[in-house]
Amino acid sequence: xxxxATIPVAVLALCAGPAVAQQQAQQTLKIGFVSTxxxxxxxxxxxxxxxxxxxxxxxxxxxxxxxxEVVYEDDQIKPDVGVxxxxxxxxxxxxxxxxxxIWSNVMLASLKPLVDSKTMTIDANAxxxxxxxxxxxxxxxxxxxxxxxxxxxxxxxxxxxxxxxAFLMGPNYAAGKDMLAGVKTTFKGQIVGEExxxxxxxxxxxxxxxxxxxxxxxxxxxxxxxxxxxxxVTQYVQAGLKGxxxxxxxxxxxxLSLPRLKDLAIGIPGAQEWVGDLPNAANQKFVADYKAKYxxxxxxxxxxxxxxxxLIDSAVTAVKGDLSDKEGMRKEMEKAEFKSVRGNFKFGNxxxxxxxxxxxxxxxxxxxxxxxxxxxxxxxxxxxxxxxxCPMK
Amino acid sequence: MQGASxxxxxPSPQPSPRWGEGxxxxxxxxxxxxxxxxxxxxxxxxxxxxxxLGMLLFLLAAGLTLIFGIMDLVNLAHGSLYxxxxxxxxxxxxxxxxxxxxxxxxxxxxxxxxMALEVIAMRxxxxxxxxxxxxxxxxxxxxxxxxVRLIWGPAGMTLSLPGEMLKxxxxxxxxFYPVYRLVIIAVTLAVAFLLxxxxxxxxxxxxxRAGASNREMVGALGVNIKLxxxxxxxxxxxxxxxxxxxxxxxxxxxIGMGENILILAFVVIIIGGIGSIRGAFVAALxxxxxxxxxxxxxxxxxxxxxxxxxxxSLGRALSSMMIYMVxxxxxxxxxxxxxxxxxx
Numbered sequence: 001x002x003x004x005a006t007i008p009v010a011v012l013a014l015c016a017g018p019a020v021a022q023q024q025a026q027q028t029l030k031i032g033f034v035s036t037x038x039x040x041x042x043x044x045x046x047x048x049x050x051x052x053x054x055x056x057x058x059x060x061x062x063x064x065x066x067x068x069e070v071v072y073e074d075d076q077i078k079p080d081v082g083v084x085x086x087x088x089x090x091x092x093x094x095x096x097x098x099x100x101x102i103w104s105n106v107m108l109a110s111l112k113p114l115v116d117s118k119t120m121t122i123d124a125n126a127x128x129x130x131x132x133x134x135x136x137x138x139x140x141x142x143x144x145x146x147x148x149x150x151x152x153x154x155x156x157x158x159x160x161x162x163x164x165x166a167f168l169m170g171p172n173y174a175a176g177k178d179m180l181a182g183v184k185t186t187f188k189g190q191i192v193g194e195e196x197x198x199x200x201x202x203x204x205x206x207x208x209x210x211x212x213x214x215x216x217x218x219x220x221x222x223x224x225x226x227x228x229x230x231x232x233v234t235q236y237v238q239a240g241l242k243g244x245x246x247x248x249x250x251x252x253x254x255x256l257s258l259p260r261l262k263d264l265a266i267g268i269p270g271a272q273e274w275v276g277d278l279p280n281a282a283n284q285k286f287v288a289d290y291k292a293k294y295x296x297x298x299x300x301x302x303x304x305x306x307x308x309x310x311l312i313d314s315a316v317t318a319v320k321g322d323l324s325d326k327e328g329m330r331k332e333m334e335k336a337e338f339k340s341v342r343g344n345f346k347f348g349n350x351x352x353x354x355x356x357x358x359x360x361x362x363x364x365x366x367x368x369x370x371x372x373x374x375x376x377x378x379x380x381x382x383x384x385x386x387x388x389x390c391p392m393k
Numbered sequence: 394m395q396g397a398s399x400x401x402x403x404p405s406p407q408p409s410p411r412w413g414e415g416x417x418x419x420x421x422x423x424x425x426x427x428x429x430x431x432x433x434x435x436x437x438x439x440x441x442x443x444x445x446l447g448m449l450l451f452l453l454a455a456g457l458t459l460i461f462g463i464m465d466l467v468n469l470a471h472g473s474l475y476x477x478x479x480x481x482x483x484x485x486x487x488x489x490x491x492x493x494x495x496x497x498x499x500x501x502x503x504x505x506x507x508m509a510l511e512v513i514a515m516r517x518x519x520x521x522x523x524x525x526x527x528x529x530x531x532x533x534x535x536x537x538x539x540x541v542r543l544i545w546g547p548a549g550m551t552l553s554l555p556g557e558m559l560k561x562x563x564x565x566x567x568x569f570y571p572v573y574r575l576v577i578i579a580v581t582l583a584v585a586f587l588l589x590x591x592x593x594x595x596x597x598x599x600x601x602r603a604g605a606s607n608r609e610m611v612g613a614l615g616v617n618i619k620l621x622x623x624x625x626x627x628x629x630x631x632x633x634x635x636x637x638x639x640x641x642x643x644x645x646x647x648i649g650m651g652e653n654i655l656i657l658a659f660v661v662i663i664i665g666g667i668g669s670i671r672g673a674f675v676a677a678l679x680x681x682x683x684x685x686x687x688x689x690x691x692x693x694x695x696x697x698x699x700x701x702x703x704x705x706s707l708g709r710a711l712s713s714m715m716i717y718m719v720x721x722x723x724x725x726x727x728x729x730x731x732x733x734x735x736x737x
Contacts, residue, residue: 040647042547172705195692196705198713201653203644206442206574207689213569214435227549230645238554238571238643240561260551260645 029066029316029323032089034082034100034110037074041200041226043256044102044301045074048124050294051286051302052099055309058289063309064316066323071095077102077200079109086110090117096323097122099308102225102301104128104147104174111135120315120329122308125301127352128174129181133389136350139326141333143307143340145273146352146384147175148182151223151250153271153357153378155186158248163219164189167212167245169232170223171199179223179250185385192217203231209239217245225251230260237264255299258362258370265362265370273353274303274342275360275374282339297371303341310338346381350390354383434568439689440682445574447681448581452636453654454661454673455588456629462605462668463625466515467523469530471633471658472651473537474510478503478634479641479650480541483550492555492642499638500631507630511623519622538648549647552638577639584635585674592670601625605668657684660716664723666730675731680716687712 033052035045049072056068071093075082082101089095090113098114099122101107107126114121114137121140123131132146158166166189170176176196184191193215195208212220220241224232229252236247242264249270258265276287276297286306290298298306311333318332319325336347345355359375457471481502486495510533518529554573561569592598600621603611612618637651644650661680665672692708699707723731 039649040549042648043549046547172702172709177702194701196702198709202709204442204446206445206571207439207685210435210438210442210689214432227645227647230549230551231643234645235571235643237559238561238573240569240571256548260549262551262553 027067029063029068029097029312030093030095031068031070031312032086032093032095032098032100033070033072034075034085034089034098034106035072036077036102037072038076041077041102044226044299047256047299047302048100048102048305051290051298051306052309054286054290054293055306057293058285059309059313063313064319065321066316075101075103075106077106079103079105082106083109083113087113090114090119096120097312099305099312100124101126104178107131108135108174111137111140114140118326120312120326122311124304124308126175127178127384129178129384129386130174132350132352132384133386134391136390136392138330138392141311141347141351142353143304143311144353145355146386147178148185148386149382149384150271150273150357151179151182151221152186152385153359153382154221154248154250154269155183156378157269157271157359158183158219158221159186159188161219161246163187163246163248165192165215165217165219166190166248167193167195167215167217167220168222169195169197169205169208169212169220171202171228172196173199175225176223180221183221183250187221189218200226200228203228205232205235206239209235209241212245213239213241219246219248221248221250222252223250227257229253230257233257233261233264233268242267253362253372254301255297255372256301258372259296261362262370263364266364268362269375270360271357271378272300272360272372273355273357274300275358275372277371277373278341278343278358280339280341280343283341283343286341307338307340307342310340311336314338348383348387349392350384350387351392352384352387354381356380357382434565437565438568438570439686441570441574441578442689443682443685444678445577445681446685447678448578448585449636449640450654450657450661450681451585451674451677452581452632452639453658454665454677455585455670456632457655457658458662458665458668458670458673459601459605459625460629461662463601463608464515464519464622465608466519467526467530468515468629469527469655470510470533470537471530471629472655473534474503474507474630474633475637475640475651475654476541476646476648477506477537478631478637479552479646480545480550481634482638482641483552483646484545486552492552492558495552496635496638500635503634503637504627504631507634508623508627510630511626515626516619516622534652541648547648549645552641552646554642558642573642581639584632588632588670597621597624657716660720662730664720664730666727666733669730669732672730672732679719683715683719684712687715 035048036042037045061068071089073085075085089098097120101123102125104126107123108128108130118139123142125144127145127147166187168180168191170180193211197208222232247268249268253265253268253270314337315329315333319328334347336345345353348354356377357379359378360372361375362370363373364370453475460466460468478499482495482499485498486492489495518526558573561571564570592601600616657680661676662673665676691712692704695704695708
């Protein structure tokens, strides 16, 4: 008797479940945010969260007229944890948007549940080549770049500086491979050595730096994000290489590592799609308010997360708060009609920005603090080289 | 990248000339001629890297092996003391504006933290099983990580070196080596010698050795075993803190920095024989050399057969494995380790 009674109840509950969820969703906009909030690179996750919160403040804590609830989840830089947290956000929190993802390998692992559930996703940092190419998805947008683009810009600059031979180094994971492939697409000189180091736990680069010295290249190019960048640059200077072999970087010296590297970072060039001193009004407001609220300058990770807020706002506004209209939101987001802090950009067919890349340099301010500033534009309206492989047209 | 859209911004980046310094335009003599003598120097450099890692491991393992050998305590929180030493050093160096003063204050402070930790927490664990040790000290590890996050924030710190240590010296013709890594080798060798003298030549050392061989008998002979334990734990903590602060200028100061290296330190004390300082010394050098030399040469060897990235992955996997293979081999031949403290 009991058993037969439970079945209709279960069926009822199942029917009611989605309906209830949808009703709630119309009242609040639920956003899941996956980033790294623990361990040595928690500083990146905190910067992203701070910028995202500031973005919400600037929109009056409402996006497209809906009050916002954000659920922050920590991926611990682990792909397996990242995918679990993503599934939890989709299946038990029923979020409308998922934002974040610092690491390419975490993004790739989490992509399947995101795409399968057609969750509106804004990738605020990771730029794996697969996501730009064959794995592109109608509901996944990026406010960052494809991994190859930034090192490709650095490669162009190395050509200009007359570098004939280069030694490349990066961590052995999805992004490291993309970055080293990226610099090779534009650098015209000869690659005299290439080293992939264990990620994320290898922090001593002495063996690899010895190899670099022995190869006697004109320049060393590296990609070391987060704390690893601090370690790499410090060891490069300690090895006495700074005066001997110039260093060119991608995602190695940023606004988070600079206050700790201080003078060691001076004179080491890098490229980025966003720099704190870009002169557009949206950026000036973002940087000034971020400094006022948190006491430190934002990094490009924060800038990309801040842009994600505006992108969501544009989408939800366009569908007048009807979060079930994913097509409507997708079409609006493809226009990229919001004030990006990097200046205006367009989305490619694969939903990766077509944008400028700038040469940046570390400078010491009069008050003794350090900042990155824009030296020149290396490329304008650059599109990643994988967009042809994306089936979306 | 689209050729047409690649416009190099004007004015063309012609930043300060310092970026051009050292850029050599061509390398006509690149060839295999110089390869033989170069690779010898390269081997020596990697050998020094291995020694340097080994010496740091020794500092960490010495405290661990004393605590394990004498108190029979498995201390997973040893890596936390390594971390705290580095944070103290970074803080004190900032206050005093001196690396050396910061280091001295940090060692004293870590010693104090270690002794306090022993009195407050560790004492309660000695009589319990190893499983309780692991659980209790793992809890402490989490506690210290959160404590450091509360006090110093999540971003980590930097311990800057004085300018004269920020360069490389030519130790052999054509062989440049970072001054600071030479300092690490020299200072840790001195500490190893002092520790050896302390354990072998002083009354405290005699008690420590006696404690490692037979704890009950030392207690029965009327030695104040509680005080001895507190001192040994403090000494181990100071050594761990010292290792942490020596490593800090190379690897920066961050939460959880002691956790990976602690695993290596456990391997060292198992290979060396639990409770033996001499064993820890030999095993630390062995592990440091196997790790560094494997990392330097295995990928190149494999690259003959595999792609760069695959060779790097496999090479590194194999070189990390080599340490454990050495450990397994030692355990098969000498189950008590290379230099077991006198049999129990």
